[in-house]
Amino acid sequence: MHELSIANSILDAVRAEGARRPGTRLLKVGVRVGELSGVAPDSLSFCFDALVTGTDLAPLALEIETRPRRQRCPECDRTFRVVDYDVTCPDCGETETRCIGGDELEMVYLEMEEP
Amino acid sequence: MSKLPLEKKVLSENDRIAAELRARFAEHNILCLNLVSSPGAGKTTLLERTLEGFPPGERVAVLTGDIQTDNDARRLARFGFPVKQITTGGACHLDARMVERALAEWRLEELDLLLIENVGNLVCPASYDLGEAAKVVILSVAEGEDKPLKYPAMFFRAELLVLSKIDLLPHVPFSMASARENARRIHPGIEILEVSSATGVGLDTWRQWLDARRRAALAAATADVTPSRTAAG
DSSP states (O other): OTHHHHHHHHHHHHHHHHHTSTTOEEEEEEEEEETTSOOOHHHHHHHHHHHHTTSTTTTOEEEEEEEOOEEEOTTTOOEEEOBTTBOSOTTTOOSOOEEEESOOEEEEEEEEEOO | OEEEEEEEETTHHHHHHHHHHHHHHHHTTOEEEEEEESTTSSHHHHHHHHHHTSOTTOOEEEEEEESSOSHHHHHHHTTSSOEEEEEOTTOSSOOHHHHHHHHTTSOGGGOSEEEEEOOSOSSGGGGOOOSOSEEEEEEETTSOTTHHHHSHHHHHHEEEEEEEOGGGGGGSOOOHHHHHHHHHHHOTTOEEEEOOTTTOTTHHHHHHHHHHHHHHHHHHHHHHHSOOHHHHO
16 A cells, blocks of 8 residues: 555655646646556555645646556567566567566646646 | 646655665665565565574675564574664555665665565565665465466566475465466566575575675676776777
8 A cells, every 4th residue: 555655756746846836726647657567546546635635735636547568579579568467479479578668657747727 | 727747757756865875885886685575475584594694794784674563673683784673654665765764874885785674565665666786576385376466566576586485385285387487477587596494495596696696786886996998098
């Protein structure tokens, strides 16, 4: 249950951006969560809402974009989405493929209303 | 209404501190390892066996994280090396700030190996970089062989998998082959060792791995400070 700490980190960054823009109403923050990030999107939303409710940041919303794991094959350069943990290249059968996405835990945007 | 692009990591503050720690470890030629597992997989016992095997004067120290109690620090302190307990008071993982604070009273120039025992948890510690050179994940044969599939984030990030408590194999339905296969499905390049801290089987291989990593860290540090011909013109 580190989603509470993660939600707190997001809000720290949001507050810092807000402080730089006095008078701005912060509406929504967009976050990208990869399936390998170890963060559960539902739990993150729950913690985020719990932290925001009743504070000066309310009714700030959280939008989570989830990302699947993607691999690249070093033999044939094919990139593919991993299904059922299978990292084998669907084209040439190479098993030692490299992860190129799915471990993201990033803030993407902050939506706001300027005064 | 406007949309401000942010494109920064959620844990950028933790990552910043971790990067500072990593630079300090490199400066002092310290190999730092982050040991992670579920509770009860044998992190502390593996550390006891590891410390026990070092000669007095070995430049090693241990940070051990738990939510409550300093039991682990007391178990590990009897070997005579510096040990410090980090009690998180509820947090399910260590973060870089906790490590930075814990290191404040130690002289890094007196160390060349720092072993961090994370809070027993296969989920949350995966997200927090502590400035370590590598994560080592420990999985005991008393757990399920499908753990890598259930907790992919951790196995994906660990460089070494230590399959522990192998003395229990005759008593538990655990397939070594499928545990290895599952780990490699998540992380094709993961190194895998088998140990029993109770009988000592496999501890030599673990020590060899540790020695090889220490030599590699030292070699990298030496290469860094030696001016290369090209750089010198």
